[in-house]
Amino acid sequence: MESSAAILAFAALAQPTRLDVFRLLMEHEPDGLPAGEIARRLDVPHNTMSTHLATLTRAGLIDAERQSRSIVYRSRLEAVRALMSFLVKDCCGGRPEICAPLIADLSPCCPPQILVAREAARD
Structure with missing residues (x-):
């Protein structure tokens, strides 16, 4: 891993909600969780959660997969x-x-x- 990728990952995790999301997804491996369920469990508005999930995805720490009408997020082990x-x-x-x-x-x-x-x- 290059230093720049590590810095991006650490920056993504250096925010309380994103760290909570990441830990929640690690807890639910390998099945992952739908975005709405993540928002509900962490009591975060859906639009705010979308931003956090996008940041973690850009950092390469999580992946998203469409399943029917839901988007399921998983940690990238x-x-x-x-x-x-x-x-x-x-x-x-x-x-x-x-x-x-x-x-x-x-x-x-x-x-x-x-x-x-x-x-x-x-x-």
Whole structure:
């Protein structure tokens, strides 16, 4: 990941509502949520939510897919992985024993093969 893409992603997440949206979508992987449901759950007006969703989409953190009359949003797990890798790429000067606890904290919910399978199923 290039620095400019990481900065764009961090800028998108540096706003409370957008951070809440992103975390909500991560919670609802792999199914995602319709835009109206996201707005309802976070108690944000629909037009305001549209702006936040567009910002997250432009930053490459989420994708939108039309399903009938709804637009369903999902997190882009590959973008999350790239962003996390960008942050820890040169972790601890190449001394894995120092970085091991940090890396372990990044994978508390799912082993990596499950994430890869989810991404493959989505494509």
